[in-house]
Amino acid sequence: MSDFYLRVFIENQIIAVKVNRNDFVCSIFPSQLKPHAEGDLAARLSGAVVSQYDALKTACLDKSNQGKLNMALYLKDYFPEQPVDGHVHIVVELGPHPTEVAVKRLNDANPEIFKLLQLTVASVGKWTWKDVARNNCDLSVAGDNALMEFKRGLDSKRWFVEDDRNDTYLSTLRILDNDFHTHFTPHSQNAFPLCGNREFVAFSHTVEFYLGKVANSVREQSGSTLKASTFTSTFAHGPFIACMPQTLVYKEGLSWGFPVFVRDAHMRPGTWCSHRPKSDSCVISERTGFPYLICQIDPDTDSGDHNRMLLQAVALVRVAHHFYERESPEDRFILMAIVVTADFTAQRYLLEVAVDNKVTIVRDDFDLTKKQASLRFLHQLFNHLSFMEEFDRKLPAELKQVLAAIDEASSSMIHLSIQARDNKSRHSESTSTSTTTSPNRSLDAVRGGASEPRYDMHEIEECLSSTAYTFFSTMHMYPHLMMVLHRENDSRAYLKFVREGCEEIQVIQSLDLSDERNHTIPILDSWEISGGSLYLMPSVGVPITECYEMLPAKLLYVVQQAVEGIAFLHSHNVAHLDIKPDNILFAPDTGVVTIIDFGLSKRVQDILARTPFSPIRADLWSFGQTLYEVFVDLPSIVPHRDALLAISAELCNGDPFKRPSMNDVLTRILDFVDSEAMLVG
Structure with missing residues (x-):
């Protein structure tokens, strides 16, 4: 056989x-x-x-x-x-088992650091709050004198030099209003120095987040994609990209570069499994290769990610304490760990190794849907930059080589995910059910599996190096948008990432910018990068729905420009396909209108095809809805309000063939403009 x-x-x-x-x-x-x-x-x-x-x-x-x-x-x-x-x-x-070989190599090479990186848990498949206490931790309410002094330092005011010629300072003073002097002082005593106008921009950016009523909508989202992008753009990018010291680097979704070692009761005595931690956001030293701040976006309170991050922080602070060159008994290395929860609360943990070698952990919560709490949280992150620089000065450069050697020596050790799977398999056979959760979720899984653009910051900075701008942050709710600041005057502009296959840039560039009827956003520069393209555009204003409140006398003029701009697109066989108030902006100082976001736009052959669906007629309906949003809540005494609402109803006619063209609408709007001019005359 x-x-x-x-x-x-x-x-x-x-x-x-x-x-x-x-x-x-x-x-x-x-x-x-x-x-x-x-x-x-x-x-x-x-x-x-x-x-x-x-x-x-x-x-x-x-x-x-x-x-x-x-x-x-x-x-x-x-x-x-x-x-x-x-x-x-x-x-x-x-x-011999590969893990046994790795353990021997680690004990031979650096037994002390190997021990500091060890964590014991009840089950490697799901880490619990009890596991934190199990690892010689004191979950303190207040902390000792060193921690209390550190917390007071985080609340120290930011010192700035008053300059009435500084437009960024004056703008921030106006936007923050009464909150400004809570965070900033013109006196240097007991204050940390401002890192420049970019810090003012970061605080203004955060207040705009609340004025735009984004905060509560972020909290109400069930997934974490929006929470993650909003947290990084509002709180992390300001201090950690725009104002980061050269000795530190900010990373998102990347491994630290060295492992911690984990075991539970199911494993043979003396054996460990390795786990290479990865933080959603972290600040790492270029010189020592060591993280000084770690952050986890944790929408699932039952996932164990929260506790896993905290235990990883315990291992970190032990190692830092071992190497830290203290200048006094009260001088301690303090690690900051942040968990952003499903209700958009930042749980901020401070960890230190106390005199009894226990790891002390102190927690403070910041409700990021509240303006004052959010400004205080951002304020503390800026102050923490100074503390992290000080920590970096007192940790030796050799730490980087030690961690690299630990990583190499543990390369053959069984990985945590394999051990968790094997434990789960044994448990399933004995009980027929299992509640074990894999501890190794990637950032995409943590963020609901959404496909957000991932940028290589070096590639973006290289693109911007030929311009007058530098990167500042991604935008609230729009991860494909990035704010950039002018290198000299900190004025804003924006970068937009366009995926491969999208014709947005080509459509915009095909339209004649010299034509005064063209209200399309201008492209200042563009580049091909990994996965798509970038283009640079100016900051052009606020949504059209805010026009009446800011420029009531120019409302009709703003509407005229919007109609003129859409009619221009249609006359050039372009359908926008995403017309809404947020995509029709006006400049408050001039009233000039600009149409943005051509990500869904398309060129059409027959602009009024006799088919049930026409991209052009879809634009007509969308602009009718926009007109309705602009005028429906305005007082009836607003000139031409009722007539414009009637035009809105015509544009939203259920029969697409009965909707007036934008040229027809423009003719009627110009009649209104002429009648107003006659009244003024």
């Missing part, structure tokens, strides 16, 4: 495997035995030594290896005296 069975005995397991007579014994291990092996056995099969017996009980062994025959004699109770025809018995003697 061509097929037969192997009866394999491995560490108290007997596995029957069907193979072909032409198979090599060594090739059987990875392909046939590993799926049957339990626990960490599969990882060890690659180094196994095989004793093979054929049907005549003739040993197929090297004669110098006679000691292995004794194993077969020892196992006589497991095998019949006369082997069954068609079966082959194999005894497998396992070599």
Whole structure:
């Protein structure tokens, strides 16, 4: 027969495997035995030594290896005296486990640091709050004197120089209003120096987040994609990209570059599994390779991600404490760890190693849907920059080499995700159910699987190097948009990322900017980058719905420009397909209108095709809705309000063929403009 069975005995397991007579014994291990092996056995099969017996009980062994025959004699109770025809018995003697090899290398190379990076949990599959206490931690309410002094330092005011010629300062003073002097002082005593106008911009950016009523809508979102992008753009990018010291680097969704070591009661004594932590956001030292701030976006309170991050922080602060060059007994390294919860609260943890070598953990919560709490949180992040610079000065550069050596020595160790899977498998067999959650969710999984654009910041800065602008932050709710600031006067502009295959840039560039009827956003520059393109555009204003409040006398003029701009697009066979108030902006100082966001736009051949759906007629309906939003809540005494609402109703006619063209609408709007001019005359 061509097929037969192997009866394999491995560490108290007997596995029957069907193979072909032409198979090599060594090739059987990875392909046939590993799926049957339990626990960490599969990882060890690659180094196994095989004793093979054929049907005549003739040993197929090297004669110098006679000691292995004794194993077969020892196992006589497991095998019949006369082997069954068609079966082959194999005894497998396992070599040293890769994890055991790694543990020996770590203990030989740097046992002290290896020990500091060790964490013990009840189950590697799901880390709990009790695990934090289990690792010699004091979950303190207030903390000792060193921590209290550090917290007071985080609330120190930001020192600035008053300058009535500084437009950015004056703008921030106006936007923050009464909150300005809560955070800034013209006196240098007991204050941290302002890092420049970009800090003012960051605070203004945060207040605009609340004035735009974004905060509550972010909280109401069930997924974490919006929370993650909003948190990074509103709170992280200001201090950690725009104002970051050169010695530190801000990273998103990347590994720290070295492992922690984890074990639970299911594992053999003396063995560990490795885990390379990855933070949604973190600040890492270029010099030491060590994280000084870590952040986790954690929408699922039952996932264990929160506790896992906190335990990783415990390992970090132990290592930092070991290397930290203290200048006084009260001088401590303090790690900041942040968890952004599902209700958009920032749980801010401060960790230190106290005099009794316990890790003290103090927590403060900031409700990021509240303006004052958010400004205080942002304020503390800016102050923490100074503390992180000080920590970096007192940690030796050799730490980077030590961590790299730890990472290399642990390379053969079983990974946490494999150990968790094996534990879950054993638990499932004994209970038929399992509640274990994999501890290794990627950032995309944490963020609901959404496909957000991921940027290479070096690539973006390289693009901007030929311009007068530098990167500041991504935008609230719009991860494809980035705010950039002028290098000299900090005026704003925007970068937009366009995915491959989108014709947005080509559509905009095909329209004649010299034509005064063209109200399309101008492209200042553009670049091809990984995954798509970038284009640079100016800051052009606020949504058209805010016109009446800011420029009531120019309302009709603003509407005229919007109609003129859409009519211009249609006359050039372009349908916008995303017309709404947020995409029709006006400049408060001039009233000039600009149409933005051509991501869905398309060129059309027959602009009024006799088909049920026409992209142009879709634009007519969308602009009718926009007109309605602009005028419906205005007082009836507003000139032409009722007439414009009537035009809105015509544009939203359920019969697409009865909607007036934008040229027809423009003619009627110009009549209104002329009548107003006559009244003024």
